Amino acid sequence: MNRKIKSCIGTTPTVILKLHSTVLRIGLILCFLLSFAAVTQAQTSSIRGFVTDVSDGQPMPGVNVILTNAEGELFGAAADTDGFYVISRVPGGSYQLKASFIGFKDFEQAVVMVAGEIQSLNIELVVDDTTLGELVVEGARETAGVANITAGLQTIRPADISLVPSPDISADLVNYLTALPGVVSQGDRGGQLFIRGGEPTQNMVLLDGMQIFQPFHIVGFFSAFPSDIINTADVYAGGYGSKFGGRLSSVIDITARTGNKRRFVGAATLAPFVSTLRLEGPLIPGKVSFMASIRESVIEQGAAKLIDEELPFAFGDVFAKIHANLGKSAQLSISGIRTDDQGQLGLDPLLATGDDYIADEVQWESYAIGSRLLFLPSSLPVFAEVLVNYSDLKNQFGPPLDPTQTTNATYFSFASNVTHSIGTTNFTWGLFLSSSKLDSNLGGLFQNVDLKIEYITEVGAYIEPEFNPTEGLSIQPGLRLQTFPSKSETFFEPRFRLVWNTGIHRFSTAAGIYHQEITGLNDRRNAGDIFTAWTAAPSTVIPEAKHLIAGYRIAPTDWLTFSAEGFYKDLDNLVVPEWTAYPRFTTNIQPADGSAKGFDLRLELGSSDNFQATVSWGRSEVIYESTARALQLLTGDDVVEYNPPHDRKDQLNVMTSMKVKGFNFNVRWQMGTGLPFNESLGFDRWIMLDSLVNVAEVPGEERVLYGRPYTGRLPTYHRLDVSLDREFRVGPTTFLTFQTGVINAYDRRNLFYLDLFTLRRVDQLPLIPTFGLKLEFK
Amino acid sequence: MKRGILSYLCCLVPLVLFQACDNTIEPLVESESTNFALHGYLDMRTDQQIVRLEGLRPNILSEPVSLEGVEVSTIDHTDGTVVIWRDSIITLDNGTLGTAFVANFRPDLGHEYSFNVGRNGVTEGRATTRVPAPPVVLPATPVGESENMKQHLVLIGLKDQPTKVHMLYEVSPPNETERQVISVAYGDPGFLSNAGWELEISLGIDRFIILNALGLDSVTQDIRLHNVEMRATLFSEEWQTQGSEFNLENAHGFFGSIGVFDGGWDIDSSAVRKLGFIDNQQRN
Incomplete structure (x- = not known):
């Protein structure tokens, strides 16, 4: 049901009319919804507001808010990520409102609902001292759980992240992501994640709505998002709804915490990899808060000395957020982030002399700034948000101080999302506009690519109603319209999600069609080269993906959850490097089709702070198919199938977390079968015989001769990480946490990559003992 | 059934453990003989x-x-x-x-x-x-007058662009019996078609080059034309599909051949006269 209109501008009037009529139709539907909402509202009433923690003013997602009348009728809703709740289509009358959440006292208030009126009621929950132990505030905000996956969507909370052993005392989102089945990391360096068959450039990462082009640091233990700043992270491994578009594989939608609105708090940490400082507090008590976090790597002074090995990596990030309550019905936040990374991953064998290798250096710097306004119009049962964001990435690669490849991507976006709540149905729709500037210098990396400065504008709209016809059943069809006036491209992307909760069972499915107009070009033949050039896809070959996900989850008891989920992604018009007989230092890019399919099994035991264990296994296969002439010549096949370098067949993750006498003991063991790599036939000095060359004079160029693509497999990857920490109260609101642990506890030599030119293997980090110290003012 | 599953697990577990412990890489495609x-x-x-x-x-x-x-x-x-x-x-x-x-x-x-x-x-x-087989030359009747005279040729059977094409004119200057061969370089002319390789010979312009080579002025009429030939360097099939290595076994790189084609034909007598030559071609 995907329709793609080509040349809507500057071509036939018929096509333009069709496009206009489509936009008109969407407009009419939206007008109908607004008027329908208004009419419905005239007969019933609504109540809505934000739920926050009274101690710090933080929004509280997941709080249940219920209205009960004298007849025992119940109307209810759960607060979303912003702590927003709305209960609509409530008949007039007197009700008792109750808001409840584990670890907090119930909030109760009598309310009178008047037909045709919309009430606003903000709720502040108070921590329940009777259930609160000395230091369990974080635990009370509960984990979401590894097995709690619904049609590709997994919600992650800071408490989940803290269960994973990490070399830093402040946990990091990326360590949790790499513990999920279906997420393949390149290793403990490189900062690249592959999600259910998708490449890193096919993942959309959003922080408070800001697009982050390079979200992971060069050292694989760290993302740009320390868990201290995270409220929730929604990870869609596929099948995401109409709100999101422009990427083929996945969406990681992170919401940052707001700063403490009651008092000044903060933390400082010291560890072998990174040191951090976080400060937050009220600017106007109860109304406006700020939060600022800064991290800087100390690898050369810390980890490198611990293992007596050169670790030429440096990175840092700065995040700041101001959040303001603009009265009862509006909130405004302004967020900004800056990251910078540099390090040496690759080797340039032609510059190497003996053992004195000169390594290429990769460097990137990204920043983003954005604002988000939430408001509740007084006369409509509507929740609206307006987002304005700007992102920028600069990436370069090559010899130090003399980069051969550079790329610069800037992205400005405006988006508005509106949700109408009509009884049990939510109609969400939105409009978006974005403009990108892409400028890359590839230094001849790809022979057939000569990039210019490109400007790409995108305009579109989406609609995504959520029907709840019976209790536990949610059906979300969606349609996204994306048009690129400068490229004369328009896409209609249907989406669908269904979740059915019945007793202890949950069935879910999701499907959708996705396009990616702005793509990243990588030379994946060399793992040491993580340079990504951002560019517009060629007009005739826009990458496209079709997703299908089906899952089942069962939670027979409070302490046992099991889930199984299968997925299939059909991929078209991917842009991949090709193999030629020409010297390996440059290549061509070529289109390829492909597919990714597999399943995940997840088992979660325990639900208390005292013990949790999860076991997950993911099995998948990614296949690319190419009809490129060079590959046909190389292999003799018309269609050449191969597994790309991120095709990890099996992944096993085991995590346990125990709390004994105040000590938190976390263990994680990961195992992944080997990734594909290009086997070599050998090296020669290649002479380009495109004319009557005298072969007795021309020296030729060094060349590696590849066999069929990616026929080799690297050894299996596995690693055990352990951490132990304990928090001590050293003052009324001051706490000191000690952490110790071991990364790669049995010193497995896991390969990062093999340089085919020198047959030199670059291993991932060996056994590293870690120690951390955190001083926190709560 | 249970025994079957147990046996399977007994085989699978050691296999998985062995694979997990193995940390070697074979970076080269194995070959029994030297490549x-x-x-x-x-x-x-x-x-x-x-x-x-x-x-x-x-x-x-x-x-x-x-x-x-x-x-x-x-x-x-x-x-x-x-x-x-x-x-x-x-x-x-x-x-x-x-x-x-x-x-x-x-x-x-x-x-x-x-x-x-x-x-x-x-x-x-x-x-x-x-080595490419010699093509069959199919000359058309020359057209045009004087310095604009041209002759269309088709070299039937060629699949690749020849290079270093020369026209060789064997002539005798006025009042001399000794024959001289004047070579006129054409570079890489013409185009490939379904029939073979096609090109235009600029007979009129070539005459001026011949006169110039003999040190004669442009009005000289009594030069005898004995023979007309083309020399071209021909590429073998391998040059067209570089990178395919279809003709190599246990070997990589490039191996091809080039041939030198010499082929002549007679130009119509009236055309020779219009050019200002005396026709002395040995008709077959």
Whole structure:
């Protein structure tokens, strides 16, 4: 049901009319919804507001808010990520409102609902001292759980992240992501994640709505998002709804915490990899808060000395957020982030002399700034948000101080999302506009690519109603319209999600069609080269993906959850490097089709702070198919199938977390079968015989001769990480946490990559003992 | 059934453990024999043939693989002639050394050759090429007058653009009996079509070049034209599909051949006269 209109501008009037009529139709539907909402509202009433923690003013997602009348009728809703709740289509009358959440006292208030009126009621929950132990505030905000996956969507909370052993005392989102089945990391360096068959450039990462082009640091233990700043992270491994578009594989939608609105708090940490400082507090008590976090790597002074090995990596990030309550019905936040990374991953064998290798250096710097306004119009049962964001990435690669490849991507976006709540149905729709500037210098990396400065504008709209016809059943069809006036491209992307909760069972499915107009070009033949050039896809070959996900989850008891989920992604018009007989230092890019399919099994035991264990296994296969002439010549096949370098067949993750006498003991063991790599036939000095060359004079160029693509497999990857920490109260609101642990506890030599030119293997980090110290003012 | 599952698990678990412990990498595609890289072509323009040869190295920093004991020969499959090549260390333009194999013979048009590399009488790598067969020349009637006169040619059977095309005019200047061959360079003219290779011969312009070469003025009329020929260098099929290595076995690189085509035809007498020559062609 995907329709793609080509040349809507500057071509036939018929096509333009069709496009206009489509936009008109969407407009009419939206007008109908607004008027329908208004009419419905005239007969019933609504109540809505934000739920926050009274101690710090933080929004509280997941709080249940219920209205009960004298007849025992119940109307209810759960607060979303912003702590927003709305209960609509409530008949007039007197009700008792109750808001409840584990670890907090119930909030109760009598309310009178008047037909045709919309009430606003903000709720502040108070921590329940009777259930609160000395230091369990974080635990009370509960984990979401590894097995709690619904049609590709997994919600992650800071408490989940803290269960994973990490070399830093402040946990990091990326360590949790790499513990999920279906997420393949390149290793403990490189900062690249592959999600259910998708490449890193096919993942959309959003922080408070800001697009982050390079979200992971060069050292694989760290993302740009320390868990201290995270409220929730929604990870869609596929099948995401109409709100999101422009990427083929996945969406990681992170919401940052707001700063403490009651008092000044903060933390400082010291560890072998990174040191951090976080400060937050009220600017106007109860109304406006700020939060600022800064991290800087100390690898050369810390980890490198611990293992007596050169670790030429440096990175840092700065995040700041101001959040303001603009009265009862509006909130405004302004967020900004800056990251910078540099390090040496690759080797340039032609510059190497003996053992004195000169390594290429990769460097990137990204920043983003954005604002988000939430408001509740007084006369409509509507929740609206307006987002304005700007992102920028600069990436370069090559010899130090003399980069051969550079790329610069800037992205400005405006988006508005509106949700109408009509009884049990939510109609969400939105409009978006974005403009990108892409400028890359590839230094001849790809022979057939000569990039210019490109400007790409995108305009579109989406609609995504959520029907709840019976209790536990949610059906979300969606349609996204994306048009690129400068490229004369328009896409209609249907989406669908269904979740059915019945007793202890949950069935879910999701499907959708996705396009990616702005793509990243990588030379994946060399793992040491993580340079990504951002560019517009060629007009005739826009990458496209079709997703299908089906899952089942069962939670027979409070302490046992099991889930199984299968997925299939059909991929078209991917842009991949090709193999030629020409010297390996440059290549061509070529289109390829492909597919990714597999399943995940997840088992979660325990639900208390005292013990949790999860076991997950993911099995998948990614296949690319190419009809490129060079590959046909190389292999003799018309269609050449191969597994790309991120095709990890099996992944096993085991995590346990125990709390004994105040000590938190976390263990994680990961195992992944080997990734594909290009086997070599050998090296020669290649002479380009495109004319009557005298072969007795021309020296030729060094060349590696590849066999069929990616026929080799690297050894299996596995690693055990352990951490132990304990928090001590050293003052009324001051706490000191000690952490110790071991990364790669049995010193497995896991390969990062093999340089085919020198047959030199670059291993991932060996056994590293870690120690951390955190001083926190709560 | 249960026993079957247990047996399966008993086999699977050690297999998984073994795989998990294994930490070796085999970066090279295994091959039972040496893989050679060869670059060169058989050249009809010369009596000495040269082909560069090396054994594939396992990595870029490896020393060159010794070619001691390597035997190279060519077989002319059309007449059965076998030629043994000799090795030679050559100094390349950048001062480094390379190994070339050399043989003294001149290949023939239309003949197929195999280039065999081996040790102890066993062939390990092989490359084949067929020197292009001579095309059939199909001349059209010349058109145009004087300096604008042209003749369209089709060289039937050619699949690739020839190079170094020359027109050879055998003429006698006025009052001289001695014949001279004047060569007019055409570079890489014409185009490929379904019929073969097509080009225009600029007879009118060529006449002025001939007069100039003979030191005569442009009004000289009594030059005798004895013979008209074209010489072109022809590429074998391998040049069209570089990178495919379809003609190589256990070998990589490039091996092809080039032929030299000499072909003549008669120009219509009236056209010769219009050009201002005296027609002295030996009609077939």
